[in-house]
Amino acid sequence: MNLGEKMTLKSNLKNILLVIFATLILSACSTAKKTGDIDGDVYTGKETVEYLAAGVPDRVFFATNKSSLTTASRATLRKQATFLRKNKNLNVTIEGHADERGTREYNLALGERRANAARDYLMTYGISGKRISVISYGKEKPVNPKSSPLAWSQNRRSVTVKVN
Amino acid sequence: MKKIIFTFLFYFLFLIKSFALIEVDITRGNLDPLPIAVSPLHVDVKSDNYKDLKVKELGENISEIIEKNFKNTGLFNPLKKDAFVQKPDIAHLKPRFEDWRLIKAQALVTGKLLIKDEKLKVEFRLWDLTAAQEMTALAFTTTPSNWRRVAHIISDKIYERLTGEEGYFDTRIIYVAESGPKSQRIKKLAIMDQDGSNTKYLTLGNELVLTPRFNPTNQMVTYMSYFRNMPRVYLLDIETGTQEVVGNFPGMTFAPRFSPDGTKIIMSFAKDGNSDIYTMDLESRVVERITEHSSIDTSPSFSPDGKFIAFNSDRSGLQQIYVMRSDGSNVKRVTFGKGIYGTPVWSPRGDLIAFTKMHKGRFYIGVMRTDGTGERLLTENYYQEAPSWSPNGRVLVFYRETKAGDKGEGFTAKLWSIDITGYNERKLSTKTDASDPSWSSLLSK
Numbered sequence: 048m049n050l051g052e053k054m055t056l057k058s059n060l061k062n063i064l065l066v067i068f069a070t071l072i073l074s075a076c077s078t079a080k081k082t083g084d085i086d087g088d089v090y091t092g093k094e095t096v097e098y099l100a101a102g103v104p105d106r107v108f109f110a111t112n113k114s115s116l117t118t119a120s121r122a123t124l125r126k127q128a129t130f131l132r133k134n135k136n137l138n139v140t141i142e143g144h145a146d147e148r149g150t151r152e153y154n155l156a157l158g159e160r161r162a163n164a165a166r167d168y169l170m171t172y173g174i175s176g177k178r179i180s181v182i183s184y185g186k187e188k189p190v191n192p193k194s195s196p197l198a199w200s201q202n203r204r205s206v207t208v209k210v211n
Numbered sequence: 212m213k214k215i216i217f218t219f220l221f222y223f224l225f226l227i228k229s230f231a232l233i234e235v236d237i238t239r240g241n242l243d244p245l246p247i248a249v250s251p252l253h254v255d256v257k258s259d260n261y262k263d264l265k266v267k268e269l270g271e272n273i274s275e276i277i278e279k280n281f282k283n284t285g286l287f288n289p290l291k292k293d294a295f296v297q298k299p300d301i302a303h304l305k306p307r308f309e310d311w312r313l314i315k316a317q318a319l320v321t322g323k324l325l326i327k328d329e330k331l332k333v334e335f336r337l338w339d340l341t342a343a344q345e346m347t348a349l350a351f352t353t354t355p356s357n358w359r360r361v362a363h364i365i366s367d368k369i370y371e372r373l374t375g376e377e378g379y380f381d382t383r384i385i386y387v388a389e390s391g392p393k394s395q396r397i398k399k400l401a402i403m404d405q406d407g408s409n410t411k412y413l414t415l416g417n418e419l420v421l422t423p424r425f426n427p428t429n430q431m432v433t434y435m436s437y438f439r440n441m442p443r444v445y446l447l448d449i450e451t452g453t454q455e456v457v458g459n460f461p462g463m464t465f466a467p468r469f470s471p472d473g474t475k476i477i478m479s480f481a482k483d484g485n486s487d488i489y490t491m492d493l494e495s496r497v498v499e500r501i502t503e504h505s506s507i508d509t510s511p512s513f514s515p516d517g518k519f520i521a522f523n524s525d526r527s528g529l530q531q532i533y534v535m536r537s538d539g540s541n542v543k544r545v546t547f548g549k550g551i552y553g554t555p556v557w558s559p560r561g562d563l564i565a566f567t568k569m570h571k572g573r574f575y576i577g578v579m580r581t582d583g584t585g586e587r588l589l590t591e592n593y594y595q596e597a598p599s600w601s602p603n604g605r606v607l608v609f610y611r612e613t614k615a616g617d618k619g620e621g622f623t624a625k626l627w628s629i630d631i632t633g634y635n636e637r638k639l640s641t642k643t644d645a646s647d648p649s650w651s652s653l654l655s656k
Contacts, residue, residue, distance in 0.1 A: 150523075150554050151646075152479070192618065
């Protein structure tokens with residue numbers, strides 16, 4: 048084999064790699080479009096969501112390492128507040144969770160902070176703090192066991208659970 | 212658990228000679244492990260039977276445990292027994308040095324044992340084959356059921372003689388045994404010998420348990436449990452099985468560790484979305500608040516002199532490691548590298564802090580000096596965290612998880628260890644999946 052042939056082979060290989068790379072990018076785009084359920088890295092879909100009553104979702108989702116409430120989360124919590132005002136004898140526990148991509152102890156603290164963010168918001172809408180207890184499970188109870196960005200976004204959540 | 216009765220009758224047969232030629236440097240990765248021959252211990256024919264113990268095989272079994280301990284350090288290369296040329300009892304009296312040198316051994320361990328009147332009497336000698344002299348000799352007596360510990364204690368003595376450092380073989384590891392599907396994990400406290408034998412489960416798995424840690428001065432353990440769905444820090448006496456809640460906090464307590472003198476527990480208490488660090492004195496029950504900050508403060512770990520505390524905080528925005536005086540004053544951030552940092556654990560030697568680092572979706576276990584300089588990353592993986600020090604400050608044990616598929620399949624959690632040189636990474640054998648390891652201090656100390 049002479050040098051010229053070698054060069055062609057090299058550039059052919061390069062082209063093939065480029066094609067593979069481009070295909071990968073395209074397929075990555077298409078999956079992102081298909082799920083379409085993550086905004087930033089906050090989950091916005093309905094998979095895994097349960098309902099306290101018709102039209103009252105039980106959970107809100109968070110960005111990685113964050114405990115701030117998104118616009119959508121605040122809308123969900125206002126629905127929960129309305130529901131709780133109508134059902135005066137009902138108490139709830141808010142369970143705070145984190146995804147699996149963080150150290151266990153920090154995630155316990157983070158879950159507690161997330162649950163309290165939801166509790167505080169319910170309280171500003173007139174629900175007595177006495178009716179709302181919180182518990183953090185950190186990363187111990189994932190709702191989706193997969194190791195993927197979508198699963199992690201579904202696991203970063205606080206869930207309002209009826210206790211009576 | 213039954214109290215382990217262990218009495219030593221140590222006596223030195225000969226004075227230790229300090230001019231031996233062989234020594235093992237453990238401060239660097241050892242690419243040329245020391246060839247060592249561990250002769251089976253000679254079993255005295257006058258030995259009694261003892262319960263279901265296979266007395267005839269005991270000498271062989273003890274030498275195998277010693278070999279396994281040595282092999283696992285990465286510093287020694289135990290030689291195959293089929294090349295051994297001298298009978299154990301004769302070698303123990305005085306080896307023919309040139310015969311052992313012929314199989315390229317540099318050190319030789321010999322010994323003998325006798326079981327009489329329900330007592331196990333063991334003696335061993337360590338020989339420097341190059342200098343043709345004895346380095347150490349030791350004899351002791353114990354109850355025969357402690358024969359595995361005898362093997363570990365002999366390993367410790369030889370390791371100490373050859374490296375100049377305290378050993379870590381007569382130790383145990385407490386951890387969380389995991390089973391079941393990933394989204395419904397069953398977790399139990401488990402304890403095993405450092406080499407993976409004698410696994411015992413300390414809880415039944417009815418409630419979630421996390422982060423067990425040994426008291427460095429005895430065999431007490433602190434851990435976190437969701438008993439009655441109230442996440443709290445507990446204290447457990449592993450010899451009596453008694454447990455109690457630590458303190459009376461109106462909310463979650465977590466991330467517990469003992470102070471180096473074993474008299475206090477340091478932990479986080481979370482309330483209203485804020486976690487701060489507290490200590491509780493186990494005798495007086497006095498609770499002290501150490502940090503007061505609106506950020507998350509957790510994973511506290513005392514320096515071995517008790518004067519400082521390393522901890523994890525996100526007061527700068529993301530998780531970083533901070534060091535403060537033990538009264539909470541003089542807080543200083545020590546990690547400024549790329550990525551975020553968690554789980555600081557102060558070395559029992561006091562010179563280093565081990566940590567978990569997260570950067571670009573990868574997880575690292577590393578060590579740094581206590582002011583944050585001299586960071587060295589020892590191992591990189593998909594997920595790993597929670598380093599715990601061997602009592603001599605030379606080895607870290609931690610846990611590592613694998614990626615899970617759609618239904619959680621392919622997920623495993625295992626214990627691993629690595630030397631702080633960055634060499635000798637090794638998976639520990641556990642009966643189940645495992646996480647959150649904590650290494651005990653030497654049992655015979």
